[in-house]
Amino acid sequence: MKATASDGARTAAPGDGPDPLEARLKAYEGRPSAVAGRGKDPVNAPMIRHWCEAMGDTNPAYEGPDAIAPPAMLQAWTMGGLSGHTGRTEAYDELLALLDEAGCTSVVATDCEQEYLRPLRPGDEVTFDTVIETVSGRKTTKLGTGYFITTRTDVRVAGDLAGTHRFRVLKYAPARRKAPGKARARRPRPVVNRDNAGFWAGVAEHRLLIQRCTACGTLRHPWLPGCNACGCLDWDTVEASGEGSVYSYVVMHHPPFPAFEPPYAVGLIELAEGVRMVSNVVGVPYGKVRIGLPVRVEFLRYEDDEGALDLPVFRVVEGEG
Template identity: 65%
Template sequence: MSDAEFQERIKAYEGRSAVVGGVGRDPVNSPMIRHWCEALGHPVPVDGTAPATMLQVWTMAGLSGHGDRSGPYDELLGILDAAGFTAVVATDCEQEYLRPLRPGDRIAFDAVIESVSPRKTTKLGTGYFITTRMDLRRGTEPVGSHRFRILKYAPAPPQKPQKTAAKRPRPVINRDNSGFWEGVSRHELLIQRCTDCATPRFPWLPGCDRCGGQGWDTVRASGSGTVYSYVVMHHPPFPAFAPPYAVALVELAEGVRMVANVSGVPYDKVRIGMAVELEFTEVEPGLTLPVFRAKEEV
């Protein structure tokens, strides 16, 4: 089969259903709202409604799988698998919110295969972007939509090591965060603090995300923290970074969290709850970054 014929075959799935008559496994509920807010450091809405960005939560199938997924979507993925496009990665999503969701709301949804792209070549490999659109409703009332895009691809062969060392990307410094980077240059980790409600915030923002106040001052972080969460990066390779390496979300003693590297232990020894201490490292001439060193060797 030629490339043109294969493209025509998979494009024929555009407009066909991906889910018909789906129903959320659980109604919108307060415990899930609280857990989600705590995990993301988001204030629990005082009116009891679910944060709008939880929209996808109420449609997720969980570990039991997608029992409501339709035949055409599985057929499309099967065709791509058989043609060698066996790997998959989610690339992006778009959401539209039409009304707040409240505890007790039971969400129903349908989804359609909205588009199949021409063949694309990326650093991951060559494949096709598949976009599905999910329309969510409460009874017959629309409540939102969710577009989700994946890349089904044939993995590219491993790249040869670069002969010359690449430079790390430089931080984007603007008028909203320049004070933070000035502090880093002095080996100080500065946290913003709202002068109206005294809420600390990080990263730096032009206004308080709790009370909306525009006034602020700074607090110098003590440097003590714990690993709140972390990921180990294996792929994709990125110039100036040598995977695998750990990237941690560190909770500082002052109550804010920041993303940073953890030093002093191998990447596979980083653990949630690990005590860490701030240090400043010149990763390259002219580029100093705050990192966190494990207090005890593992």
């Protein structure tokens, strides 16, 4: 998964001056941050069930006597919770403290990469080792100037490598915010990647496209590289009717963002085709939004100094609310 924190990141230019901190940070590459760590719980059916319910994943491979754990749960079995885990070293904390002293006091997770070598099954006892794999040179991003830190965790069962989890954060000094001007605040742009580009291409044409597995016919949203139901990687699209209802919602009051005017309602919309997506609910005051309220998609265009942006929102059907 990719986050926008690294979008537009650039290496500090020579004109920015030498970076005496970089050599000290690079000395942490290769140092372990956890040695012979042990998962707090064996792989188990209740955690698998909770994960699948939260993700809406109904793959039958994750149920029954021959169940396996969803591969994306790899990190879950190594997490230490509030009390931490055994095997932790001081190297990672020292690295973060060094960056704090240099003014890089903020941190944001940017992305993770996972490799799966064998399935995990209920009863498996997980052990892991974590190493500080890389520390980047100084980078300038929209958030501020700082350093990307990548850790690699090797997850094992009975000594055999089961998977690898790489996790990357940006530790940075927040950029100074410009004084607000008269120009309209920039609305955040969606993160478009190779997996969801087709959806946003449809939005640009004012079409709401849903992925459909060509093997089993299961519809899915958000867009994914493979089918949750059968694992097939082949898919086509279905154009949604745009009709739906409010499955759940929240009213945003805080924190305020420059491009938004709270309070406003954000809904989890269940489309007539059966999939759900998140977007704004418009057409009635936020206090009148209710679960079950019928809605219909419409495409709103936002203009700012970076150009036009089309986004799907859901308007309450006239006469309702």
